[in-house]
Amino acid sequence: MTGVSxxxxxVELVRVIRxxxxxxxxxxxxVVTDSDGTVLHxxxxxxxxxxxxxxxxxxxxxxxxxxxxDLTGADLALSSASHSGEPxxxxxxxxxxxxxxxxxxxxxxxxxxxxxEEARTAVIRADGAQRKVYMNCxxxxxxxxxxxxxxxxxxxxxxxxxxxxxxxxAQQVATLAEETPAATGIDGCGAPLYAISLSGLxxxxxxxxxxxxxxxxxAVADAMRAHPEMVGGTGREDTxxxxxxxxxxxxxxxxxxxxxxxxxxxxxxxxxxxxxxxARMPALVAGLRFLGLDAPIxxxxxxxxxxxxxxxxxxxxxxxxxx
Numbered sequence: 387m388t389g390v391s392x393x394x395x396x397v398e399l400v401r402v403i404r405x406x407x408x409x410x411x412x413x414x415x416x417v418v419t420d421s422d423g424t425v426l427h428x429x430x431x432x433x434x435x436x437x438x439x440x441x442x443x444x445x446x447x448x449x450x451x452x453x454x455x456d457l458t459g460a461d462l463a464l465s466s467a468s469h470s471g472e473p474x475x476x477x478x479x480x481x482x483x484x485x486x487x488x489x490x491x492x493x494x495x496x497x498x499x500x501x502x503e504e505a506r507t508a509v510i511r512a513d514g515a516q517r518k519v520y521m522n523c524x525x526x527x528x529x530x531x532x533x534x535x536x537x538x539x540x541x542x543x544x545x546x547x548x549x550x551x552x553x554x555x556a557q558q559v560a561t562l563a564e565e566t567p568a569a570t571g572i573d574g575c576g577a578p579l580y581a582i583s584l585s586g587l588x589x590x591x592x593x594x595x596x597x598x599x600x601x602x603x604x605a606v607a608d609a610m611r612a613h614p615e616m617v618g619g620t621g622r623e624d625t626x627x628x629x630x631x632x633x634x635x636x637x638x639x640x641x642x643x644x645x646x647x648x649x650x651x652x653x654x655x656x657x658x659x660x661x662x663x664x665a666r667m668p669a670l671v672a673g674l675r676f677l678g679l680d681a682p683i684x685x686x687x688x689x690x691x692x693x694x695x696x697x698x699x700x701x702x703x704x705x706x707x708x709x
Contacts, residue, residue: 397430399658399708400665404692404700411705412665414642414658415584418673421596421651423564423589427676429708435568435581436657438559439639440468442579443526444594444606445562449554450529451602454536457529462609463616465529468638470619471500471520478616479519482528486535493518493527494545495575502619523575525616530577547578556580562590574640587645588655595635596651607635623667623687630683634674644670652677664690664702672704 400412415430425432438445447466450457457465461482469475483489497516500506509520518524533551534544543549547556547570555578560566563586573579582590597603610617614628617637624636633649642658644666654673658665671688692700 395431396659397708398705399429399656400668400702401705402664402692402700402702404694406700409700412642412658412660412662412702414656414660414665414669416654416656416669416673416708417585417588418676419585419588419592419653419655421592423585423592423651425585426652427673427709428585430584430657432584432655434583436584436587436643437569437571437573437579437581437641438587438645439573439579439641439643440523441587441591441637441639441643441645441655442555442559442573443467443637444603444610444635445558445590446526446555446577447529447606448558448594448602449551450533451605452554452558453533453539453551455529455533456536457532458605459609460613460616461529462606463613464525465532466606466610466637467525467617468522468624469525469616470502470505470622471498471522472502472505472619475525475616475619476500476519479524479528482525482532486532488531488535488541490517490519492531492541493521493524494530494577495521495523495527497521504620521575523573523577526577527575545576545578552578559590562593563587564589584655584657587643588653591635591637591645591655592647592651592653595647595649595653610637611635626683627687631679631681634679638666642666646670646674648677648679668702668704669708672709676709 402410417432418427498521565586567580569581614625618625636646638644641661647653656669690702
C-alpha cells in the first residue's frame with residue numbers, strides 16, 4: 387500500500403485555478419483498490435464511513451434480483467440508474483410498471499423534473515408539471531416494486547429500513563464490503579442507504595464488476611455496461627465513460643461520491659468532502675490513469691473548465707501530490 391495519509395487529516399484533491407490564480411480547493415478522500423480489495427493507493431481518511439449515495443445502486447439492484455425480480459438488460463440497467471428523465475427513460479419506467487400491473491402513483495420517489503436540459507425544457511413548455519417518473523431514481527423504484535411483487539412483500543412500506551427488501555440491501559452491502567454499516571440514512575429518493583468506508587465501497591463496487599459469469603452480480607454489471615444510456619443519459623459522464631471505455635463500470639452519487647471499476651475488479655472511489663460535483667471527475671480520472679487507462683475521454687473529463695464572461699478562463703484540476 388502506498389501514499390496513505392494520516393486518518394482525519396484534510397487532504398486537498400482538486401484545485402480551482404481562475405486566470406492563473408489559485409482561487410480555491412476541494413478536499414476529500416480517494417482510494418484505489420486492487421482486484422482483491424487491497425488498497426493500492428489512498429489519500430485522505432479512506433477508513434471513515436461515508437454514504438455511497440447513488441453509487442449504492444448496483445448493490446440495491448443485486449438485492450432486487452435476490453428477491454426474484456424479473457429484471458434483465460435495459461430494465462436492469464435502469465433499475466441501477468440515476469437517469470436523466472429523457473423520453474427513453476420515462477417510457478421504459480412506465481413500461482416496467484405496466485408489466486407488473488402498477489402505475490406511476492405506486493412509486494415512492496418524490497416528484498421532480500428531468501435532469502436532461504432538453505427534456506426539462508420540453509416539460510416546462512408543455513405543462514411544467516413535476517412527475518415521479520421524471521425523478522432520476524424512478525427506474526430503481528420500479529425495480530424495487532418488481533422485486534417486492536416477486537417475493538410477495540408489502541408494496542406500501544418498501545422504503546422502510548425494516549422492510550425485507552431493504553434488509554436484503556443492507557446484507558448485500560455488508561457482505562460485499564466486508565463491513566458492518568456504520569449508519570443508516572435516507573437518500574434523496576427516500577430509499578435507505580448504509581454508511582461504509584470509502585475503501586469498503588471500492589471493494590464492494592469492484593466485486594460487482596469482476597463477478598463470475600452467471601451470477602446475479604455479473605448480471606447487474608453486464609446490464610449497466612451494455613446499456614450505459616440507461617444508467618445516466620445523453621452527455622452524462624457515467625454514460626460516456628462506459629461507452630468509450632468498454633468493460634468499465636461507473637456510477638456516481640450525490641455529495642461528491644463516484645466509483646469506477648475495471649473488469650478485473652480494480653476500482654477507484656472518490657468522496658469530495660464539500661459535495662462539489664466539479665471536483666469528482668479530475669480525481670476519478672486521475673485514479674483511472676493510475677491504473678493504466680488512457681483514452682481521449684479521460685483527457686476531456688480530467689480537467690474541468692472555469693468560465694468567465696462566457697469564455698474559458700481557468701480549470702479545475704488535480705492538486706499536486708495526490709498521485
